[in-house]
Amino acid sequence: RAAAAAAWLCLGYPLLALAHALLCFAAWLLVFFIPVAKMSARTARRVLLLPPERVRVRRLRMTEVPLEAEVILCCYRAVNAYYYKYTVDGINVFAVNLLPLVVVTLVLGYVDERNRLTSSPVKFTLALLSIMPLSYYIGMAIASISAQSNFAVGAVVNATFGSITELTFYITALIKGARESNKCYEEIVKAALTGTLVGCVLLVPGLCMVIGGIRHQEQRFNSRSAGVSSALLFLSVGGVFAPTLFSKVYGKLVCGECHNVTQNPLGRYLCHSCHFDLMHSNGTLYYSHVQPLVYTVSLLLPTAYLIGLFFTLKTHSHIYDIHISDCHMPGHHHSAVVHWSRWRALLILLLSTLCMSACADLATEHISPILTNSTISQYFIGVTVLAMVPELPEIVNGIQFALQNNLSLSIEIGNCIAVQVCMLQIPILVLFTIFYPTNFTLVFSDLHVYASMFSVVLMNYIFMDGKCDYFQGTVLVMVYCILLAVYFFAPSPSGC
CATH class of the missing domain: 1.20.1420.30 (NCX, central ion-binding region)
Incomplete structure (x- = not known):
């Protein structure tokens, strides 16, 4: 029995613990599956270290738990939308x-x-x-x-x-x-x-x-x-x-390019890229007033x-x-x-x-x-x-x-x-x-x-x-x- 326990701890437990750890990490990142993450973590820490003959997986009500038994893992709901509030x-x-x-x-x-x-x-x-x-x-x-x-x-x-x-x-x-x-x-x-x-x-x-x-x-x-x-x-x-x-x-007002629309020097001009210049040609206004x-x-x-x-x-x-x-x-x-x-x-x-x-x-x-x-x-x-x-x-x-x-x-x-x-x-x-x-x-x-x-x-x-x-x-x-x-x-x- 001691040899079987040693073999389990050396060969079986690490693989299952690693699988539960990955599942716990993924469920934790998904936030809404935090109950699954908690269940996987407790399984790796507690359940997998117990002798197999002492572990029972049943679907029971609280009143049906035997007096000599101990509830070591219980999950009511695997997903909950309100876990975004979890702290x-x-x-x-x-x-x-x-x-x-x-x-x-x-x-x-x-x-x-x-x-x-x-x-x-x-x-x-x-x-x-x-x-x-x-x-x-x-x-x-x-x-x-x-x-x-x-x-x-x-x-x-x-x-x-x-x-x-x-x-x-x-x-x-x-x-x-x-x-x-x-x-x-x-x-x-x-x-x-x-x-x-x-x-x-x-x-x-x-x-x-x-x-x-x-x-x-x-x-x-x-x-x-x-x-x-x-x-x-x-x-x-x-x-x-x-x-x-x-x-x-x-x-x-400074414009980049202007074109005479009416062909008259005193006529209307169409200008592009216009902006109010404060620094280059009108630096005095900026430094003295603005x-x-x-x-x-x-x-x-x-x-x-x-x-x-x-x-x-x-x-x-x-x-x-x-x-x-x-x-x-x-x-x-x-x-x-x-x-x-x-x-x-x-x-x-x-x-x-x-x-x-x-x-x-x-x-x-x-x-x-x-x-x-x-x-x-x-x-x-x-x-x-x-x-x-x-x-x-x-x-x-x-x-x-x-x-x-x-x-x-x-x-x-x-x-x-x-x-x-x-x-x-x-x-x-x-x-x-x-x-x-x-x-x-x-x-x-x-x-x-x-x-x-x-x-x-x-x-x-x-x-x-x-x-x-x-x-x-x-x-x-x-x-x-x-x-x-x-x-x-x-x-x-x-x-x-």
């Missing part, structure tokens, strides 16, 4: 499963520098997907630190790390564009900023209204808190686009953000129907608070930030072939892929809150990210040019200006009465799709 130590299972992707991305990116194993588009896609779990971990760490800190520390941590996901990509892209003297990177960054603003104002609340409206016929939210966010959005959008409007009024305006706006907007933060968290927190533990902050990541220790959350925050910087560096390093060889407008790539992929964890959180009939928090998620784009991210990019000449100018194309202003006005109109349904959400989503179609058919920006 490991408070961390969503999707974020756990995507961690190996981050390791694979970093290894391929920095070991295979000559693209012998994979191509640049594959590395760019992997780097962009790796940003998603890292963004989730950063948001969770910020929520945990803020929940255990006073107002001042929570505000500083939120303002410092709340936008680190996007800023790492934007800054590395601007640096690469400055080194290569390629204006395309600057235009891509502006398109991504606009795409984040438009997506968080239209797509995020629109999806939450539609999905939440399927379960709840009419959803109500705090119109007072939504009004505060709308006021901040109007202020931030007006400040960000003030230099652009100023340049349209006082800039010099640039000081840009720096003034970049200092005023963060000040307004801090005032809004103080207003919502300190002096007028009573106007919000969201509990403060849910971290209602302008621009804060509203993830569920993980009860990590402060030092553990800080360590996760720093490690995630370092990995985020590395992934952003890889994404900007391998985006060049995509921009060069793609037949799709670079505007469309910026406002969709580069803008919304890092925000996917926040979109999922907003949908979950909407399903729980907490639409106020769902709306605040999109509004707060949009406010942070205008009041923190753009001013930081502008002020960064003082220390490193990236040639980033706060002058946007007409398409960006019109799309952003129209989105904010429409959102404010929808949120006026404090209640909504799936139809209003459908309107927001349809308008967002129309704007995407405009960007898709728009010609690529000059320099790309």
Whole structure:
């Protein structure tokens, strides 16, 4: 008997344990089959090590289990759709499963520098997907630190790390564009900023209204808190686009090619490739008037953000129907608070930030072939892929809150990210040019200006009465799709 047990442990058990381990790994990655993964793991650890004569496989009810027997494995259901909510130590299972992707991305990116194993588009896609779990971990760490800190520390941590996901990509892209003297990177960054603003104002609340409206016929939210966010959005959008409007009024119109239509020297001319020039032939206007305006706006907007933060968290927190533990902050990541220790959350925050910087560096390093060889407008790539992929964890959180009939928090998620784009991210990019000449100018194309202003006005109109349904959400989503179609058919920006 001892010889048979030894033979089983040496020859039979390793093969079956390996088979169960592979099945467990595959089922865990599929998330909805986590019960199968647990069953396979317990089978390998416990059942396969028992003597065969002591194991019985039966289909019994709880009342039919013999008193002398022991239930060592019981599975009620092999698949469950609600396992997308499953957490490991408070961390969503999707974020756990995507961690190996981050390791694979970093290894391929920095070991295979000559693209012998994979191509640049594959590395760019992997780097962009790796940003998603890292963004989730950063948001969770910020929520945990803020929940255990006073107002001042929570505000500083939120303002410092709340936008680190996007800023790492934007800054590395601007640096690469400055080194290569390629204006395309600057235009891509502006398109991504606009795409984040438009997506968080239209797509995020629109999806939450539609999905939440399927379960709840009419959803109500705090119109007072939504009004505060709308006021901040109007202020931030007006400040960000003030230099652009100023340049349209006082800039010099320069056209690439003009043809006389009437054959009369004083007749009409048909001109192509016209734009307002501020730097080359009209540099005095930019350096004397536009640039000081840009720096003034970049200092005023963060000040307004801090005032809004103080207003919502300190002096007028009573106007919000969201509990403060849910971290209602302008621009804060509203993830569920993980009860990590402060030092553990800080360590996760720093490690995630370092990995985020590395992934952003890889994404900007391998985006060049995509921009060069793609037949799709670079505007469309910026406002969709580069803008919304890092925000996917926040979109999922907003949908979950909407399903729980907490639409106020769902709306605040999109509004707060949009406010942070205008009041923190753009001013930081502008002020960064003082220390490193990236040639980033706060002058946007007409398409960006019109799309952003129209989105904010429409959102404010929808949120006026404090209640909504799936139809209003459908309107927001349809308008967002129309704007995407405009960007898709728009010609690529000059320099790309």
